[in-house]
Amino acid sequence: MRLAFVWQASSRAKGEGQLKRIIVHEEYCIGCRLCEVHCLVQHSQSHDIIKAFKVEQPRVMPRVTVEESGPLSFALQCRQCLEPSCLEACISGAMHRDERTGAVICDESLCVGCWMCIMVCPVGAIQRNLTGTRIASKCDLCYGADMPACVAHCPNEALTYEEISL
Amino acid sequence: MKIVIIGNSAAAVGAIESLRQHDQEAQILVISEEPHMIYSRPLLSHYLAGEIDKTRLAYRHADFYARHHVQAVLSSRVVAIEPQAKRVHTESGRTYPYDKLLICTGGTPIVPPIPGLAMQGVFSFTRLDDAQGILHYLGSVPVRRAVVVGGGMIGLKTTDALMKRRIAVTMVELAPRILSAALDETASRMMTNLLCKAGAEVITEETVTAVHGDGGRIGAVELRSGRVIPCELLIFGIGVRPNAALAKEAGIMVNRGIVVDEHMRTSAPDVYAAGDVAEAYDLVVDMNRIVAIWPNAYRQGTIAGANMVGVPRTDRGGLAMNTLEVCGVPAMSIGNGNASGDDLEILAELEERQNRYKRLVLQDGRLIGAILVGNIDRAGIYTGLIRNKLHIGTSSARNTDWRRSLMSEHFGLLSLPDAYRKHIVTGAGIEV
Numbered sequence: 001m002r003l004a005f006v007w008q009a010s011s012r013a014k015g016e017g018q019l020k021r022i023i024v025h026e027e028y029c030i031g032c033r034l035c036e037v038h039c040l041v042q043h044s045q046s047h048d049i050i051k052a053f054k055v056e057q058p059r060v061m062p063r064v065t066v067e068e069s070g071p072l073s074f075a076l077q078c079r080q081c082l083e084p085s086c087l088e089a090c091i092s093g094a095m096h097r098d099e100r101t102g103a104v105i106c107d108e109s110l111c112v113g114c115w116m117c118i119m120v121c122p123v124g125a126i127q128r129n130l131t132g133t134r135i136a137s138k139c140d141l142c143y144g145a146d147m148p149a150c151v152a153h154c155p156n157e158a159l160t161y162e163e164i165s166l
Numbered sequence: 167m168k169i170v171i172i173g174n175s176a177a178a179v180g181a182i183e184s185l186r187q188h189d190q191e192a193q194i195l196v197i198s199e200e201p202h203m204i205y206s207r208p209l210l211s212h213y214l215a216g217e218i219d220k221t222r223l224a225y226r227h228a229d230f231y232a233r234h235h236v237q238a239v240l241s242s243r244v245v246a247i248e249p250q251a252k253r254v255h256t257e258s259g260r261t262y263p264y265d266k267l268l269i270c271t272g273g274t275p276i277v278p279p280i281p282g283l284a285m286q287g288v289f290s291f292t293r294l295d296d297a298q299g300i301l302h303y304l305g306s307v308p309v310r311r312a313v314v315v316g317g318g319m320i321g322l323k324t325t326d327a328l329m330k331r332r333i334a335v336t337m338v339e340l341a342p343r344i345l346s347a348a349l350d351e352t353a354s355r356m357m358t359n360l361l362c363k364a365g366a367e368v369i370t371e372e373t374v375t376a377v378h379g380d381g382g383r384i385g386a387v388e389l390r391s392g393r394v395i396p397c398e399l400l401i402f403g404i405g406v407r408p409n410a411a412l413a414k415e416a417g418i419m420v421n422r423g424i425v426v427d428e429h430m431r432t433s434a435p436d437v438y439a440a441g442d443v444a445e446a447y448d449l450v451v452d453m454n455r456i457v458a459i460w461p462n463a464y465r466q467g468t469i470a471g472a473n474m475v476g477v478p479r480t481d482r483g484g485l486a487m488n489t490l491e492v493c494g495v496p497a498m499s500i501g502n503g504n505a506s507g508d509d510l511e512i513l514a515e516l517e518e519r520q521n522r523y524k525r526l527v528l529q530d531g532r533l534i535g536a537i538l539v540g541n542i543d544r545a546g547i548y549t550g551l552i553r554n555k556l557h558i559g560t561s562s563a564r565n566t567d568w569r570r571s572l573m574s575e576h577f578g579l580l581s582l583p584d585a586y587r588k589h590i591v592t593g594a595g596i597e598v
Contacts, residue, residue: 067580076579085546088180088468089461091208093225110222112212115489115542119498120461122553122590123579124544 020163022141022151024074028158029066031073035150035159036062039077042142042149058132063139064150065127075150075159077139078125080104086117086126086138094136101144111135167192169474170254170264172244172412174198175207176460177270177441179226180467181474186234189475194236195262197254201241202294204230208460210297215327223294244271247416249434266474269413269424269432270441270467273406273458278315282377287384288400291324303399309333312399313387315374317344319488321403322357326492328399329364336367336395338374348488348499350506352516353523353537360492360521374400408443408456421445423456428480430470438474440466449483450501450534450552457486485552489542495521496542501552502527502535510534511561513573526572531560533572544578556586 037049039062044052052060064077084104087095094110095117097103106117106126113134117126129137142148151159169185169192171178178196185194205223212218231238243257253263275290277283287307289300303309310333314325317339325335337344343354344361358368372389377400379385386396408423419425419433423445430438430446440446441463445454462484472479487500503525506512511528522540526533526548532555536548551558559569571581579587 067578069576069580072580074580085461085549088464091206091225091460092222093206112209112218112222114208115491115496115498115545116461117546118542119487119489119500119545120549121546122550124547126546127543 020161021080022077022148023160023162024076025158025160026072026074028156029074030156030158031066031068032155033066034153034155035064035075036066038149038153039064039139058129061127061129061131061137063127063137065125075154076123076125077150078104078121079123080139080141081122085120085122086136089116089120091116098140098144101141103141103144104138105140105143106136106138108133108135167265167475168263169194169266169268170262171196171268171270172198172254173268173270173272173441173443174200174202174204174238174240175270175272175441176225176463177444177467177470178268179204179230180464181268181270181440181471182230182234182236182467184468184471185475188472188477190235192475194234195264196231196236196238197242197244197256197262198238198240199243200293200295203228205294206460207292210291210294211323211327214291214297214300214324215330217330244412247412247418247437249416249418249437252436265436267437268430268467268470268474269437269439269443270463271409271412272442273408275402275406276404277402278373278404280374280376282379282384284382285377285379285384286382287379287398288377288402290402291320292406300399300401304331307383307398309398311336311395311397312401313338313374313395313397315400315402316404317341317368317370318347318403318405319345319490320405322490322492324401324403325361325366328401329366333399334365334367336369336397337361338372338389339368339370340373342370344368344370345490345499346504348486348490348504349497349537350504350525352514353497353499353504353525353539356495356518356521356523356539357490357492357497360495364493406442406458408445408458410443413437413439413443421454425454426466428469428483429473429478430466430481431473438470440470447481447483448485449555450485457484459484459486459488461487482553485549487549495540497539498537498542498545500536500538500545500549501533502529503537505529505535515573524573528558528560531557533558541575547577547579547582550590554586554590 040060041052044060066075092110094107126138129135151161204225206225244254245257246255275292312333313336315338328335374387376388386394410420413424414420424439426444442458469481485501489498513526516523525537527535533551568581
């Protein structure tokens with residue numbers, strides 16, 4: 001069995017009609033949490049691992065979370081639903097589909113931290129960030145990068161980024 | 167094809183975005199009573215609190231109409247619909263023909279008929295004009311004490327906003343407890359205690375029977391008991407009544423709201439309804455009813471929009487849910503979280519001193535509601551279980567690990583059965 005399960009994550013790759021998804025292979029995940037570390041660094045201002053963890057305010061949060069229970073673990077980030085509940089529930093218009101990348105992202109300058117998105121995300125992939133202004137924190141597929149940081153730094157290919165046609 | 171949308175809030179936006187996804191040709195005309203660009207009603211309390219400025223009330227970018235090729239007729243009230251002739255008439259005497267019509271006229275705030283309502287300092291609070299009126303009033307009159315009528319969501323958000331402006335608030339609620347539609351007794355008590363600790367006064371089983379004042383401005387309100395509360399501001403946040411009269415007069419089937427099917431169609435051909443005015447399917451209570459919340463309005467709008475241009479889309483139904491925050495403590499009510507009864511199984515855990523509470527309601531082994539106070543992280547997984555009606559098992563059955571983990575602090579996707587986990591994370595066309 002190659003895939004334990006496949007996320008419905010999807011993003012329109014730049015200039016292509018294909019959908020790209022982050023695929024999670026839970027049987028390969030060793031729970032090292034490097035995805036969390038590199039996600040945090042990627043979304044920091046300094047892009048420096050020490051500064052990002054120790055200095056930066058407001059605190060940077062990883063947008064991918066490793067769930068672990070006994071021998072089982074896997075990394076979870078936004079699934080990029082085709083009909084996103086978070087977008088439907090967002091009262092400020094912060095949650096939107098980025099026109100360039102197709103990713104569902106949160107415009108943090110508009111978010112008021114009402115947590116409606118957290119109430120409706122079926123996989124629980126949105127987190128509260130209370131360290132600065134209150135904002136909902138979620139995966140943005142690294143803003144159209146060829147390879148999201150979590151995937152790029154997964155040492156065991158437990159996360160892959162693949163084009164899958166619908 | 168001519169599409170006319172009456173109303174200009176969440177349902178209208180959902181409809182427009184969905185329409186344009188499927189159809190670039192149709193002419194879309196929006197008629198709105200209000201003079202404003204699309205704004206977010208739920209943000210009004212944040213605006214009143216001074217947390218955001220007016221520009222951030224915009225729910226979509228200023229070029230939304232232009233980019234979606236929508237003609238907007240603002241400050242214009244529709245006074246009649248003719249479903250046979252397929253046209254609508256506005257107050258100013260204009261007539262607009264349609265091929266498809268969407269009614270998303272929302273609701274009107276309920277204000278009890280009591281003496282003194284015309285006095286300065288008496289407001290409702292559902293529209294931008296209300297918020298601006300209150301802010302203007304606060305800028306011109308020193309307000310130290312306010313009375314908010316209604317202990318539901320609107321009343322609570324209003325109270326919280328005024329308290330953030332350092333105004334002492336007395337909340338008056340007719341029911342025996344506040345937030346009775348959303349919260350059970352325990353969570354309601356926690357919210358009441360938080361409000362009181364922060365300096366608010368909460369009066370239950372009471373109502374305002376008269377407004378008193380001098381020189382046309384409010385100076386006090388009188389309660390049913392005869393008690394008089396001096397105040398410089400009175401806000402009604404009781405709730406809203408659906409604006410369904412227009413549809414009713416046109417012969418469209420109206421119960422409390424406009425009755426719609428799973429495609430958001432009303433009883434009249436080519437007429438659709440969505441949002442707070444529509445009585446749509448609630449999947450938790452298994453019947454049509456009005457659930458006046460933003461996500462339902464937006465989703466119903468998208469369903470109506472697709473169907474209006476011939477793309478069949480079926481609504482699975484909505485459910486009541488809301489988030490609130492009192493004095494920094496977040497809370498959520500999802501589905502039938504406050505239900506109780508012999509046929510229900512209640513799982514509850516209370517840590518009152520930490521302001522934490524979790525209450526799950528199961529019926530026939532399925533989750534039908536949740537109340538969360540304090541820790542609200544990953545609440546959506548519960549919402550998903552409710553929506554998908556996943557069988558969890560009854561307490562008499564063999565307790566599976568995952569059933570036990572429902573109440574765990576570390577509840578997450580790993581708690582779920584493999585099959586369900588696959589189900590919720592798998593999209594169309596993906597092999598598992």
